[in-house]
Amino acid sequence: MPINPRKLVYIETFGCRMNDHDSARMLAMLEGMGYNKTDAPERSDLIVINTCSIRDKAEHKVYSTLGRFRILKEQRRSLVIAVSGCMAQQLGALIFKRAPFVDVVFGTHNIHKLKALLDERARSGAKTIAVDFNDEAGGNELVRLPDGPDNHKASVAIMRGCDNLCSYCVVPYTRGAETSRPIDDVLREVQALAGRGVKEVMYLGQNVNSYLTGALGFVELLRKTATIAGIERVRFMTSHPKDISPALIGLFGEEPKLCRHLHLPVQSGSNEVLSRMRRAYTREDYLSKVMAIKRLYPDMAITTDIIAGFPGETDADFRDTMELLRTVRFDNIYSFAYSPRPGTSAMSLDGHLPEDLRHTRLRLLQEEQKAISIELNRAMTGAVLEVMVDGIGRDKDMQGRSRCNRLVHFPASNDAPCGATVDIMITDAYANSLRGVVCDGAGMAACVC
Ligand code: 5AD
Ligand code: SF4
16 A cells, blocks of 8 residues: 555646647646546546636536536545636636635636645635736746657647737637747757657647747747757647748748648638738738648648638628638638627627527538548548558557648558658548558659658
């Protein structure tokens, strides 16, 4: 029997990759405090729910999860329940009112206070809370091992918050104003990760193109990252169409480690809607940038985000978005029905559409895109893609990602350990993935990405 058994923490994460990243930071801190991670909330001593408020659906999911954990708390009073992330930031002490069994609430800028909050809770038995903005001392320096079987890949946050104030978006209120990490600090983290075997780094930020002083700051960071020994692939997200620079576009042609995938949210194909969204570009601006990128790099995968049914969106506006989809032929889209978010300026716009119309338009977008994705994926059959192996997928097959971020399945092979890159010849194509076989190159087409 161990004298001092380690305690167990269960973390449930909602929302975006920034939240996944924050949860990984919390886990690294908690491990330093004597906790081990568990996948079984009923066995845990501490539950952390890292929340999202980007759409109301995400908030509903958090409330139903909280309901599940209330029952556990009723069965075991010693269980500590903490709520973090965007909902915690927005609602603060209201969380205790809505869910009185919650013990600790902390916001997006207060992760470094987790230990102090838990200690105080253990000492006094009282509820503890920290939701101050601009209070992130020490939080960003943290170097951590990436989580899970993918530990040849890691996400690194290079900035926090957003200054864009798109009219529908809650992020500037939940994550605060845009701040960039110093370049040396980021590079030190990547160097440490490379030293631990990480081969692929994904830079995260709400608008990476305005990192530091803008375009050149980000390009400099990418160039320096590519010189770090051991790093084979560099990715980033998310880019804002108004800020993507010629220097960054040029870098894709100069730096082979920069993966040819660009996530460039368009949100709508209608100029009227884009203007009410406060996106600061027109449909024509977007199309000319994207088409120029496609001409320069025919193998570049381009993905986007689209909101269906924004307030005031007419049938003609929606047709413009559908037509933009057909013109660009995105590799994939992430599409959402507009969700009114308290505190955002779009709430007070005229012309809010009924929910069923928003969802009908969403379905039409998704059907259109599915056909496009299948066509583009089918065009890949016979091609050879360089795939970095992530491990075992469904049906005991192996899976990995191409440079253009396509998910590729292939029969298990001893020559393809996690983190290795293998050439896969594509034999079958689906809407969201490809399938192929490991090839030795003899007589095969050249690798296309
Ligand atoms: N309703 C629907 N979708 C939204 N997004 C952001 N806010 C909302 C909202 N209120 C989408 C945008 C953004 C993505 C991360 O989430 O498309 O790019
Ligand atoms: Fe939200 Fe717009 Fe900032 Fe993206 S750029 S996080 S949509 S405010």
